[in-house]
Amino acid sequence: MDMLKNITDLTKVLGVSGNECAAADVLEQLFRNYTQDTWRDPMGNVYARVGSQKPVIMLMAHMDEIGMTVTEIEKNGMLRLCPIGGVDARVLPGSELVVYGKETLKGVIGCTPPHLLSESDKNSAYDIYDLTCDVGLSYERVCELVSVGDFVTFDNLPPLELKNGYIAGKTFDDRALGAALVEALHILSKRKLNCTVICVGSTQEELGCLGAAIASCNVKPDMAIATDVCHAPTPLADPQSVVDPSKVSVTTGGNIHPGMYQLITEAAKELNIPYATSVSMARTGTDAWNIQNQCGGIATGLISLPLRYMHTNVELISVETLKNCAKLLAEVPARLGSDWEEKICWND
Amino acid sequence: MLERLKVLSELYGVSGDERRVRKYIREQVEPMCDEVYTDNMGNLYAHKKGNGKRVMVCAHMDEVGMIVTGILDNGLLAFSAAGLDSRAIISKRVAVGKDDVPGVIGSKAIHLQSEAERKTVLLMKDLNVDIGAKDKEDALKYVKPGDYISFTTKFSDFGEGLFKGKALDDRVGCAILIELLKDTYECDFTAVFTVMEEIGLRGAQAAVYNVKPEVALAIEGTLCNELPENPRRKSVTKLNEGAVISFMDGGSLVPESMLNAIKDTAIQHNIPWQFRQGTSGSNDMGPVHIGLAGCKTGVISVPCRYIHSPVSVASKSDFENVYRLAKAFLRDGRFNEV
Numbered sequence: 083m084d085m086l087k088n089i090t091d092l093t094k095v096l097g098v099s100g101n102e103c104a105a106a107d108v109l110e111q112l113f114r115n116y117t118q119d120t121w122r123d124p125m126g127n128v129y130a131r132v133g134s135q136k137p138v139i140m141l142m143a144h145m146d147e148i149g150m151t152v153t154e155i156e157k158n159g160m161l162r163l164c165p166i167g168g169v170d171a172r173v174l175p176g177s178e179l180v181v182y183g184k185e186t187l188k189g190v191i192g193c194t195p196p197h198l199l200s201e202s203d204k205n206s207a208y209d210i211y212d213l214t215c216d217v218g219l220s221y222e223r224v225c226e227l228v229s230v231g232d233f234v235t236f237d238n239l240p241p242l243e244l245k246n247g248y249i250a251g252k253t254f255d256d257r258a259l260g261a262a263l264v265e266a267l268h269i270l271s272k273r274k275l276n277c278t279v280i281c282v283g284s285t286q287e288e289l290g291c292l293g294a295a296i297a298s299c300n301v302k303p304d305m306a307i308a309t310d311v312c313h314a315p316t317p318l319a320d321p322q323s324v325v326d327p328s329k330v331s332v333t334t335g336g337n338i339h340p341g342m343y344q345l346i347t348e349a350a351k352e353l354n355i356p357y358a359t360s361v362s363m364a365r366t367g368t369d370a371w372n373i374q375n376q377c378g379g380i381a382t383g384l385i386s387l388p389l390r391y392m393h394t395n396v397e398l399i400s401v402e403t404l405k406n407c408a409k410l411l412a413e414v415p416a417r418l419g420s421d422w423e424e425k426i427c428w429n430d
Numbered sequence: 431m432l433e434r435l436k437v438l439s440e441l442y443g444v445s446g447d448e449r450r451v452r453k454y455i456r457e458q459v460e461p462m463c464d465e466v467y468t469d470n471m472g473n474l475y476a477h478k479k480g481n482g483k484r485v486m487v488c489a490h491m492d493e494v495g496m497i498v499t500g501i502l503d504n505g506l507l508a509f510s511a512a513g514l515d516s517r518a519i520i521s522k523r524v525a526v527g528k529d530d531v532p533g534v535i536g537s538k539a540i541h542l543q544s545e546a547e548r549k550t551v552l553l554m555k556d557l558n559v560d561i562g563a564k565d566k567e568d569a570l571k572y573v574k575p576g577d578y579i580s581f582t583t584k585f586s587d588f589g590e591g592l593f594k595g596k597a598l599d600d601r602v603g604c605a606i607l608i609e610l611l612k613d614t615y616e617c618d619f620t621a622v623f624t625v626m627e628e629i630g631l632r633g634a635q636a637a638v639y640n641v642k643p644e645v646a647l648a649i650e651g652t653l654c655n656e657l658p659e660n661p662r663r664k665s666v667t668k669l670n671e672g673a674v675i676s677f678m679d680g681g682s683l684v685p686e687s688m689l690n691a692i693k694d695t696a697i698q699h700n701i702p703w704q705f706r707q708g709t710s711g712s713n714d715m716g717p718v719h720i721g722l723a724g725c726k727t728g729v730i731s732v733p734c735r736y737i738h739s740p741v742s743v744a745s746k747s748d749f750e751n752v753y754r755l756a757k758a759f760l761r762d763g764r765f766n767e768v
Contacts, residue, residue, distance in 0.1 A: 192743075195739070
């Protein structure tokens with residue numbers, strides 16, 4: 083199993099929220115290395131199953147990514163864009179993009195050279211609606227190849243390898259955890275299980291965790307673990323909102339069943355995986371939020387990978403920590419025994 | 431010429447650190463010249479001896495970029511920059527120092543920003559290069575203050591008839607100038623690949639002293655701010671409309687005799703050309719035209735969209751036409767008319 087190769091394969095394909103097909107194809111193919119029991123649903127979610135006993139535990143990572151769509155084609159052939167999900171317009175000037183028209187086109191978001199900027203220009207942040215995407219084609223040619231509504235993403239370069247096992251690239255939110263699901267499935271396929279594990283690649287998380295709700299209704303799991311990224315320390319960020327990138331984040335709070343938190347942290351201790359507890363009073367901003375309240379209530383946990391510069395094309399993570407996420411994701415179901423119900427019972 | 435431009439564009443050569451570019455160009459031009467030498471500032475001279483006027487043609491080797499000014503306790507690198515808009519460098523890949531240590535310039539995630547922050551410009555001092563170092567001590571194993579930082583944009587075809595890459599300002603000029611050296615001209619010809627143009631037209635000031643030209647020409651990559659809302663006076667030049675001829679810029683005024691000589695060359699050879707319809711920005715001819723006893727200077731440029739950002743875009747036909755115009759100007763001995 084080559085984690086970096088899987089991440090490369092998963093992040094280079096288009097999967098802007100609502101159009102996750104290409105990402106789903108790659109993820110399903112990777113799942114099928116370890117189980118033939120895979121399927122899809124009408125929402126676009128991808129499923130892979132190992133094991134056959136009670137309880138059913140669902141492990142989830144979302145496949146969609148933030149991106150942009152074409153809103154207008156200007157007379158000089160340049161494109162105007164609007165965001166899908168939380169795109170920070172301030173990272174766009176000087177960026178390379180991929181435009182998914184009839185053909186896949188290279189794009190560049192240009193910016194005015196400093197020579198031509200007034201002081202007031204320099205002091206105002208770019209707004210996405212003012213930026214233009216250049217595809218280097220005439221208006222007529224653009225109209226043949228690109229339509230309003232076509233998807234646009236950051237340039238899909240392979241991850242950049244940095245020092246100490248860190249990598250930087252696009253869409254590690256949340257395809258890195260997709261790669262972790264694949265690795266967890268790999269580990270689980272070699273273990274004797276007293277449960278059923280269903281790994282899910284979910285859709286439309288960035289638009290409000292929509293796929294997660296549907297998947298939960300389809301799977302009706304006894305317990306679930308959502309996986310996502312959380313913030314690692316970055317300049318100007320509140321130290322209370324971030325987690326050391328060498329540790330797996332395990333969340334506790336209203337969105338999380340205390341029994342699931344217990345199961346996850348016990349497994350981490352067992353495997354000697356460094357972890358940090360993240361506290362979230364209410365909404366976690368992850369699929370966990372829309373899993374927890376489905377089907378009369380699902381015991382839900384959340385494992386997160388600390389990531390710097392979220393929603394940019396230089397999202398930065400530790401591969402080692404990601405591998406630990408995968409080990410932990412596998413260990414929780416692998417340790418489940420006949421007393422599983424006890425573990426999530428409210429012994430008040 | 432385009433193959434060579436790809437190599438040149440991808441070489442790292444931030445102002446003050448032109449070593450890689452100089453080494454490559456020296457290898458390319460040595461077989462074509464009588465003498466190739468450098469001066470104490472780092473300019474590279476390629477001399478083809480001849481009778482007649484001393485003619486100097488300049489292209490600058492340096493590109494906009496950054497330099498490490500310090501390392502923070504958390505292992506991030508602080509930097510300063512020249513010629514760059516801080517708004518255009520966020521979320522980009524970079525290479526640091528002699529060993530090309532990979533890094534990225536990140537910024538705080540949108541989720542952690544207040545409404546007001548989203549509308550605030552991040553300044554150089556708010557930004558850092560992240561190489562994945564654990565802390566300051568770890569970072570110092572790989573990089574140090576004074577290391578130069580370059581973007582790592584790959585050169586490639588773009589759209590139809592265009593190409594994109596970093597440092598097109600002025601590696602287009604370097605590629606053309608190397609090509610010009612393949613020919614012979616009826617003059618004492620020196621091609622100068624200058625340093626530190628982007629931090630104050632520095633190299634050219636030494637070059638004019640060393641060459642003492644009577645006529646000088648700069649080959650540049652210039653402004654082409656073709657945003658949809660911009661009229662011609664704001665776009666300055668247009669892509670695919672030919673070689674750009676300057677009448678004046680922020681550093682020099684082109685004498686009428688020089689302007690006519692260049693323009694007439696273009697017309698006579700049916701080379702598409704356009705005026706540089708704006709006067710912002712300057713180039714090596716600024717110090718050259720007032721160096722020593724002064725000399726006649728002109729500028730021919732390739733229009734490049736988004737110069738001084740991590741990625742710029744230019745046209746193959748414009749690139750070719752600038753070469754054709756410069757070559758015709760020299761071959762026809764037009765320098766004798768100025």
